[in-house]
Amino acid sequence: MGPLIPNGIIPEQWDYVIALLIGLAFGYILEASGFSSSRKLVGVFYGYDFAVLKVFFTAVLVSVIGLYYMDYLSWLDITQLYVHPTFMQSAIIGGIIMGVGFLAGGFCPGTSLTAVAIGKLDAMIFTLGLLIGIFIFSELYSVLTPMLSQGDYGNITLDKSIGIPADIIILSIAILALAAFYFSDLVRAKVKKVFY
Amino acid sequence: MEKQKKIKKELYWNPYFGGFLLGLVLILVFYISGRGIGATGGLKGTVIATVDAVAPTHAQDSPYYAKFLEDEKSPVNSWLGYETLGVIIGAFISGAVSGRLKLKVEHSPKITSRRRLIFALIGGVLFGFGSQVARGCTSGAALSGMAVLATGGFVTMLSIFGTGYVVAYFFRKNWI
Numbered sequence: 001m002g003p004l005i006p007n008g009i010i011p012e013q014w015d016y017v018i019a020l021l022i023g024l025a026f027g028y029i030l031e032a033s034g035f036s037s038s039r040k041l042v043g044v045f046y047g048y049d050f051a052v053l054k055v056f057f058t059a060v061l062v063s064v065i066g067l068y069y070m071d072y073l074s075w076l077d078i079t080q081l082y083v084h085p086t087f088m089q090s091a092i093i094g095g096i097i098m099g100v101g102f103l104a105g106g107f108c109p110g111t112s113l114t115a116v117a118i119g120k121l122d123a124m125i126f127t128l129g130l131l132i133g134i135f136i137f138s139e140l141y142s143v144l145t146p147m148l149s150q151g152d153y154g155n156i157t158l159d160k161s162i163g164i165p166a167d168i169i170i171l172s173i174a175i176l177a178l179a180a181f182y183f184s185d186l187v188r189a190k191v192k193k194v195f196y
Numbered sequence: 197m198e199k200q201k202k203i204k205k206e207l208y209w210n211p212y213f214g215g216f217l218l219g220l221v222l223i224l225v226f227y228i229s230g231r232g233i234g235a236t237g238g239l240k241g242t243v244i245a246t247v248d249a250v251a252p253t254h255a256q257d258s259p260y261y262a263k264f265l266e267d268e269k270s271p272v273n274s275w276l277g278y279e280t281l282g283v284i285i286g287a288f289i290s291g292a293v294s295g296r297l298k299l300k301v302e303h304s305p306k307i308t309s310r311r312r313l314i315f316a317l318i319g320g321v322l323f324g325f326g327s328q329v330a331r332g333c334t335s336g337a338a339l340s341g342m343a344v345l346a347t348g349g350f351v352t353m354l355s356i357f358g359t360g361y362v363v364a365y366f367f368r369k370n371w372i
Binding site for chain 1: 208209211212214215216217219220221222223224225226227228229230231232235236239240242243244246247258259260261275276277278279280281282283284285286287288289290291294296297298300301302303304313315316317318319320321322323324326327328330331332333334335336337338339340342343344345346347348349350351352353354355356357358359360361362363364366367368370372
């Protein structure tokens with residue numbers, strides 16, 4: 001039963017090989033979907049290109065439905081999967097800072113790496129900025145620690161946070177995503193085209 | 197024929213197709229390794245390794261860097277380090293087969309390359325800093341978090357995109 005490496009079904013030595021292969025697929029898909037172009041990415045904020053919305057939410061839906069189904073079929077134990085920890089204040093504050101960075105820089109970290117790979121100089125400068133930003137954070141870590149540890153909910157999932165069963169949440173996300181896809185096409189038809 | 201070939205080169209995947217494959221990759225990584233993907237983790241390893249190489253005493257004295265330097269192996273030699281390397285190779289292959297390998301600064305015709313690069317640097321610094329505050333970026337926190345219904349993943353995603361829509365007006369000159 002999965003996850004395979006944590007349960008010793010595939011030897012741990014393979015983990016880094018898997019990491020490289022997963023990264024390869026991840027990078028290929030992002031680039032092939034056009035995420036190496038900052039002007040395509042930020043289109044989602046101005047209504048002229050909704051590729052970010054469509055790729056992101058399709059990926060979330062496929063993965064969350066797939067993983068919960070595999071758990072239902074006992075192919076994997078979902079409680080063994082790593083759940084990103086929730087620190088409420090830092091998730092919100094970090095998200096706000098990242099949101100401003102997204103509009104100023106036109107990339108997020110993963111997409112900037114794919115753009116670096118195909119020769120975009122703006123992405124190389126953005127990535128340099130990422131390294132500087134991480135460095136500043138590291139230097140300020142001791143000052144920031146009190147703020148960072150606030151609102152610690154541990155590795156909590158949404159069904160436990162709001163007390164609604166996971167299947168209902170997943171169904172709601174699916175309906176919301178389909179509605180968002182539909183309306184994004186309506187918006188795009190109305191917004192002035194931007195050529196890039 | 198030549199013209200047709202040129203159009204084909206420019207073409208990106210259908211977003212639902214790309215999203216579907218990305219979803220399958222996420223299922224695969226959780227099924228095999230029991231964890232999600234990330235993008236800033238590999239960069240963090242690079243920063244820590246660089247600080248350790250340039251100023252080893254400073255790195256050892258700081259509890260933050262020291263935490264990552266306890267191991268014998270370099271912080272770059274990690275799961276996310278190899279994954280990041282894969283991302284760059286994968287994107288390079290995709291760009292190569294689609295004829296998109298080209299050194300250039302991509303920007304709106306209304307702004308100069310210089311302006312684009314200045315804003316790219318500012319944006320990068322903010323995104324890098326913010327990703328550490330939130331303990332993950334769009335990939336590690338939002339996408340991988342939401343794949344397993346992590347509450348923090350939803351909060352980070354809403355916070356990034358909500359802020360994006362709020363501030364989009366102020367950056368419009370750079371993009372539209």
